[in-house]
Amino acid sequence: MGYTCIGGEIVIVQEQAEAVSKIFDLYLQGQTLQHIKAYLEAQGIKTVTGKEIWDTKTIHRMLANEKYKGDTMLQKTFTENFMTGKKRRNEGQRNKYYVKDSHPAIVSAEVFDKVQEEMAKRARLVTSEDGTVEISGSKYNGKYLLGNLLVCGDCGASYRRRTERGKVVWRCATRIEKGKDACPHSPTLVEGWVHDTLGAVVCQNEAYNEGIIRNEVDKIQVLDAYILIFRKDGSQEKILPK
Numbered sequence: 001m002g003y004t005c006i007g008g009e010i011v012i013v014q015e016q017a018e019a020v021s022k023i024f025d026l027y028l029q030g031q032t033l034q035h036i037k038a039y040l041e042a043q044g045i046k047t048v049t050g051k052e053i054w055d056t057k058t059i060h061r062m063l064a065n066e067k068y069k070g071d072t073m074l075q076k077t078f079t080e081n082f083m084t085g086k087k088r089r090n091e092g093q094r095n096k097y098y099v100k101d102s103h104p105a106i107v108s109a110e111v112f113d114k115v116q117e118e119m120a121k122r123a124r125l126v127t128s129e130d131g132t133v134e135i136s137g138s139k140y141n142g143k144y145l146l147g148n149l150l151v152c153g154d155c156g157a158s159y160r161r162r163t164e165r166g167k168v169v170w171r172c173a174t175r176i177e178k179g180k181d182a183c184p185h186s187p188t189l190v191e192g193w194v195h196d197t198l199g200a201v202v203c204q205n206e207a208y209n210e211g212i213i214r215n216e217v218d219k220i221q222v223l224d225a226y227i228l229i230f231r232k233d234g235s236q237e238k239i240l241p242k
Contacts, residue, residue, distance in 0.1 A: 001048035001062065002106050010103040017106045019045045020068060023059060024107050024115055032155035032174060033059050034183055056154050056185070057223070063119065066098075069112035070105030073098050122156035145210050146170060146194060146220075153223035155183045161191070170194065172222070185224040197239055201229060 002020040004013050019040070026036045033056040040054050047054060066073055074097040080088040150159035152172040159170040172186035195208035203212045221228040229237040 002068065003103070012104050012106060016048065020062065020106050023062060024068070024111055027063055027115055028111070028118060032183065034154055034185065060153075063115050066112070067103070068106045069109045070103055071098065071100050072102040119156065145214060146191075149213070149217055149220045150189070150194075151219050151221050152183060152186045153221045153228070154185045157183070159189070159222065168192070187222060187224055189222065189227075197227075198229075201237055201239065202231075 002013055002017040003010050005011070023036055023040075026039060027033075031039070036059055037054045037056050040059075041052065044052075046052055047058065062068070075095065077087045080086050144161050147158055147161060150170055151157070152159065152174065155172065155174045157172055157174040160173045160176055162169055162171055162176070168191040170189045170191060172183050174183040175186050198213055198217075199206060199208040202216050203209050206212075216231055218230045218232045221230065226238050226240050229239060231237070
């Protein structure tokens with residue numbers, strides 16, 4: 001979104017570029033992905049494919065796309081099978097090449113880099129023992145390991161442990177602090193299911209082991225339809241909840 005190709009040259013589509021700039025501005029103002037989605041839809045701003053409904057995952061990818069500051073990362077994907085044309089995400093299987101100033105920028109390098117810092121900051125939100133949400137300078141902080149790994153795929157906040165009706169669950173900190181409207185698409189996870197899942201997937205069908213989890217898992221992104229386990233070796237695993 002924001003660009004088109006004319007005569008082999010990448011040029012800016014001004015109306016779309018204004019929407020892109022607004023997305024970056026809103027994020028730096030502290031707005032969540034869900035709030036940005038609501039703003040775009042309320043203003044009647046359509047996606048690049050003409051849809052009226054935005055996906056927060058699309059907004060997240062836009063905020064992390066270096067093309068908006070005028071640079072290009074080449075070979076993010078590669079053709080795994082030339083017979084079928086099937087492509088695969090490049091997670092170290094091939095060399096990547098970063099080209100600076102390859103085309104006109106929509107946002108400044110300063111704004112883009114500030115957004116990346118803010119995204120990293122929100123990903124480090126953890127729950128302390130007194131129940132408050134704070135930024136951790138360490139990867140592991142607080143009483144519960146899962147509080148440092150579970151990250152809301154909608155707003156970027158960490159998950160917090162709660163006991164509800166005798167059952168231990170994990171829920172997005174934004175949703176807890178500001179209500180359902182602030183982050184309506186973050187699912188609640190039952191701790192037992194999380195333990196069983198990580199035991200099966202990460203601990204190789206053994207019991208849940210925090211030592212193994214700590215060594216193997218970088219973060220767990222929680223989305224409305226599934227969770228993504230990001231391993232420290234760069235691989236990812238998509239798990240559908242019960």
